[in-house]
Amino acid sequence: MKNPVNIPTHLKFRASYLFFIIFNILIGVGIVAYPSRVFQYAKQDSWLVLILVAIIVHLILAIIIFILRTYQDTDLYGILQETFGNWFAKLICYLFIIYFFTVYLSALAKYTEFIVVFIFPQLSKFIIGFFITILIAYSIYGGIRVIVGVSFIFFFLTFFVFALLVVPASMIDINNYFPLFEVSRKEVFEGMLLSTYSFIGIEVLWYLYPYIRNKEKTMLYSQLGLFAATILLLINVIISIGFFAPKQLESLIWPVLGMYKIISFSIFERLDIFAVSYWIFIILPNLILYAWLITRSLKRIHQIKQKHSIWAIIILSAIGLYFIQSSIKLEALLDVADISSIFFVFLFPILLFPFAIIKRIRGTKK
Amino acid sequence: MKRKSTKKKQQSLFPSSLEVVEEDLNEKALNSSPDFTMKIIETESGQRIGFYFLYSIIKPQVLYEQIISPVQKAKKTLDIQSIDNMIALPNSKEENKLDEIGKKLLQGAVCIYIENDQTCLMHSAPLQEHRSIDRAETESLIFGPQMAFTGSIETNLNMVRNMIDTPQLKIERFILGNKIPNEIQMMYMDDIANEENINELRNRLTSLQSEDIMNASVLSQKIEDNPYSFFPQYIVTELPDRFTYSIKEGKIGILVDNSSAGIIAPITFSSFFESTDDIYGRWIIGSFTRLMRMFAMILSITLTPLYVAALTFHYEVIPEALLLSLGESRNRVPFPPLMETIILETMMEFIREAGARLPTKVGQTMGIVGGIVIGQAVVQAGFTSNILIILVALSALASFTTPDYVMGTSLRILRFPIILLAGTFGFVGIFFTVAFIIIHLLRLRSLHRPYTAPIYPFRFFDFDQSQVRVPFVLNKRRAASHLPKKTKRKKKTYGHSLFKTKGKDIDE
Numbered sequence: 001m002k003n004p005v006n007i008p009t010h011l012k013f014r015a016s017y018l019f020f021i022i023f024n025i026l027i028g029v030g031i032v033a034y035p036s037r038v039f040q041y042a043k044q045d046s047w048l049v050l051i052l053v054a055i056i057v058h059l060i061l062a063i064i065i066f067i068l069r070t071y072q073d074t075d076l077y078g079i080l081q082e083t084f085g086n087w088f089a090k091l092i093c094y095l096f097i098i099y100f101f102t103v104y105l106s107a108l109a110k111y112t113e114f115i116v117v118f119i120f121p122q123l124s125k126f127i128i129g130f131f132i133t134i135l136i137a138y139s140i141y142g143g144i145r146v147i148v149g150v151s152f153i154f155f156f157l158t159f160f161v162f163a164l165l166v167v168p169a170s171m172i173d174i175n176n177y178f179p180l181f182e183v184s185r186k187e188v189f190e191g192m193l194l195s196t197y198s199f200i201g202i203e204v205l206w207y208l209y210p211y212i213r214n215k216e217k218t219m220l221y222s223q224l225g226l227f228a229a230t231i232l233l234l235i236n237v238i239i240s241i242g243f244f245a246p247k248q249l250e251s252l253i254w255p256v257l258g259m260y261k262i263i264s265f266s267i268f269e270r271l272d273i274f275a276v277s278y279w280i281f282i283i284l285p286n287l288i289l290y291a292w293l294i295t296r297s298l299k300r301i302h303q304i305k306q307k308h309s310i311w312a313i314i315i316l317s318a319i320g321l322y323f324i325q326s327s328i329k330l331e332a333l334l335d336v337a338d339i340s341s342i343f344f345v346f347l348f349p350i351l352l353f354p355f356a357i358i359k360r361i362r363g364t365k366k
Numbered sequence: 367m368k369r370k371s372t373k374k375k376q377q378s379l380f381p382s383s384l385e386v387v388e389e390d391l392n393e394k395a396l397n398s399s400p401d402f403t404m405k406i407i408e409t410e411s412g413q414r415i416g417f418y419f420l421y422s423i424i425k426p427q428v429l430y431e432q433i434i435s436p437v438q439k440a441k442k443t444l445d446i447q448s449i450d451n452m453i454a455l456p457n458s459k460e461e462n463k464l465d466e467i468g469k470k471l472l473q474g475a476v477c478i479y480i481e482n483d484q485t486c487l488m489h490s491a492p493l494q495e496h497r498s499i500d501r502a503e504t505e506s507l508i509f510g511p512q513m514a515f516t517g518s519i520e521t522n523l524n525m526v527r528n529m530i531d532t533p534q535l536k537i538e539r540f541i542l543g544n545k546i547p548n549e550i551q552m553m554y555m556d557d558i559a560n561e562e563n564i565n566e567l568r569n570r571l572t573s574l575q576s577e578d579i580m581n582a583s584v585l586s587q588k589i590e591d592n593p594y595s596f597f598p599q600y601i602v603t604e605l606p607d608r609f610t611y612s613i614k615e616g617k618i619g620i621l622v623d624n625s626s627a628g629i630i631a632p633i634t635f636s637s638f639f640e641s642t643d644d645i646y647g648r649w650i651i652g653s654f655t656r657l658m659r660m661f662a663m664i665l666s667i668t669l670t671p672l673y674v675a676a677l678t679f680h681y682e683v684i685p686e687a688l689l690l691s692l693g694e695s696r697n698r699v700p701f702p703p704l705m706e707t708i709i710l711e712t713m714m715e716f717i718r719e720a721g722a723r724l725p726t727k728v729g730q731t732m733g734i735v736g737g738i739v740i741g742q743a744v745v746q747a748g749f750t751s752n753i754l755i756i757l758v759a760l761s762a763l764a765s766f767t768t769p770d771y772v773m774g775t776s777l778r779i780l781r782f783p784i785i786l787l788a789g790t791f792g793f794v795g796i797f798f799t800v801a802f803i804i805i806h807l808l809r810l811r812s813l814h815r816p817y818t819a820p821i822y823p824f825r826f827f828d829f830d831q832s833q834v835r836v837p838f839v840l841n842k843r844r845a846a847s848h849l850p851k852k853t854k855r856k857k858k859t860y861g862h863s864l865f866k867t868k869g870k871d872i873d874e
Binding site for chain 1: 796
């Protein structure tokens with residue numbers, strides 16, 4: 001029944017790259033809106049909510065890796081096939097594909113919306129989306145080597161743009177953080193639910209795991225990647241709270257991009273425009289990884305060539321972009337992604353956890 | 367001599383008289399060449415001996431002194447063996463097939479035939495005219511040896527052999543080209559170079575089906591991994607020291623006959639921004655210039671696009687004071703920034719290309735005309751703004767810092783699509799193209815080795831000899847990016863023991 005994935009050695013990569021992959025897939029469009037969204041519930045204690053969520057996500061990541069280790073050398077499809085049989089495995093994987101596509105499309109649409117709002121109000125989202133999908137298809141065609149490479153190189157480019165936040169960080173008002181621990185339990189819970197969208201992406205491991213050369217280091221590097229992403233989110237939240245007045249932060253949609261507005265150099269100012277364009281480096285690894293996840297899982301289920309399925313994604317995302325031109329529809333899509341992510345990212349591993357434990361116990365008995 | 371079939375009988379030349387051989391050779395094997403010559407000598411014993419050669423590719427001195435004159439002086443009856451004994455030249459061969467004789471004659475051999483004998487003797491005395499060892503024209507050095515490869519593979523091999531005089535230098539010889547054969551030599555350090563790389567390159571060379579190989583640059587494009595890419599995937603250098611340095615580091619070198627350049631494979635993107643000068647100079651100079659070249663490369667492809675994008679769409683990113691002076695300098699310009707930049711960049715390319723094509727003496731005048739006259743007049747006529755002239759000149763200057771001319775030109779041409787996209791999509795267009803270039807570089811390979819190494823796949827210890835140049839004391843390993851067999855160098859890389867005083871205090 002077992003369905004192992006045999007990856008040729010030259011396609012496998014070192015576990016240390018997981019750090020960059022996990023970091024990049026976690027940091028995407030979500031971070032831009034996150035500080036103000038969480039602030040609506042948790043106010044000045046938003047950072048506390050974030051830390052609480054991060055701890056849970058760390059645990060869930062550990063669970064995912066535990067499950068993957070139990071089953072060895074296989075991915076989500078193989079695991080489900082072994083535990084639940086063919087049909088159920090296919091069903092769940094299809095649901096996952098739909099979920100991946102929802103996240104992919106919402107991220108793509110969200111980024112095109114940034115550009116339309118900040119830079120080109122007249123430009124069709126369709127054209128921007130088209131250009132980005134070219135890049136996605138081009139890197140998918142390069143295979144896993146290029147996909148990991150994109151995550152790796154763009155990580156360093158990402159770093160630079162977040163380093164610019166030093167300028168708003170130097171202007172924060174300490175009083176904005178006080179009083180501490182005022183938020184109620186209900187608000188904390190609501191804030192935590194909302195924070196999930198910022199933490200989707202760890203499910204990439206379900207399909208990436210067989211590609212790792214030194215699997216024993218998986219835990220270390222993916223947890224580190226998650227930790228780094230958490231720190232970055234935390235920095236963004238803290239700077240946003242300190243920088244904006246509470247009322248102002250509540251009313252803002254994209255506070256992180258707003259902070260770039262005040263950065264100015266002697267020959268360059270209004271860095272929000274620069275940052276929005278630059279965000280392509282942050283969003284690309286994200287989109288590429290999700291597109292890869294879709295093609296990869298389709299290949300696992302039906303042996304469809306990734307070369308062909310990527311075109312299906314491109315066409316579908318073009319149709320999708322056409323239908324969600326308005327912001328209201330986009331928000332609806334984001335809500336769908338939000339809610340489904342709670343199941344697919346956070347509940348699913350917990351549901352699968354007992355089966356893995358059973359397998360381990362059986363394995364030791366034999 | 368046995369004759370197996372009638373077909374062979376027609377082919378076979380011998381035995382016959384000297385005149386018949388001459389006619390046969392010239393008509394059938396050489397396609398009636400006017401420079402085909404026969405010299406008949408009658409020895410004292412009455413034998414008639416013929417010498418056949420193409421006088422245009424024979425060294426006359428060798429022919430007369432080493433080949434004809436000993437035979438002339440002979441007193442006994444001669445046969446092929448005794449003639450061969452008289453001639454002191456190496457590489458003699460007995461031949462009796464018409465095609466083979468013709469081929470050898472074309473490579474500069476002399477055919478010696480005793481009338482009515484079964485076979486003839488071939489001795490080579492080729493004349494190859496090549497320029498002497500000269501300074502490199504396309505890659506210039508400050509500290510390095512002031513010499514370049516010449517057109518002759520013998521001279522080039524001589525230089526390489528002199529620089530690496532160990533038996534570990536292994537040389538493999540190929541004759542490529544179906545129609546016009548050319549000699550190609552692949553060389554590498556037997557104990558260092560990676561086996562997979564060697565096999566891959568050997569496979570590519572032997573499976574190459576090509577009519578002829580003009581020179582090294584052409585060959586390098588025929589064995590590339592991605593022929594559609596705008597980046598070169600092998601370094602073609604005319605510097606023997608760069609060539610041998612790469613071989614010593616575990617790469618593979620290829621020399622092509624009749625070509626004054628050698629190919630180095632596999633290479634990485636960053637090696638195009640390295641020069642052997644970085645090694646000859648002090649480490650701080652080397653490191654600084656390498657980093658500067660990388661920076662210049664980024665600057666040269668993004669500076670003018672940023673100007674176009676900022677002035678077309680995002681003038682709010684320019685501070686007020688600067689915007690005023692920009693506006694002042696642009697107020698007479700009738701074109702949009704995109705047009706203005708394209709015009710000036712094209713003009714810059716005209717000047718560069720004209721400078722390259724013109725004879726050296728006129729070329730310098732060209733620079734003055736282009737730089738001062740056009741530059742000044744263009745602004746005064748209100749064609750472009752002053753600031754753009756500065757930016758274009760700066761980015762042109764930056765692109766010339768790339769030591770490899772092919773890479774420098776590729777990058778300069780790359781600027782045009784970026785400018786176009788900057789003019790249509792602003793910053794988004796620029797970053798889109800930059801992302802595209804990065805993905806393209808990630809996809810590229812050189813001999814199946816990643817092009818972007820050591821950045822990705824990340825090898826921290828390779829940075830000391832790619833992006834920077836550390837002092838030799840610290841440089842204990844060979845770059846692992848090309849997976850050489852040995853990465854460790856000999857332990858002592860420094861003249862005296864640097865760490866002798868370990869354990870003692872400063873002044874003890």
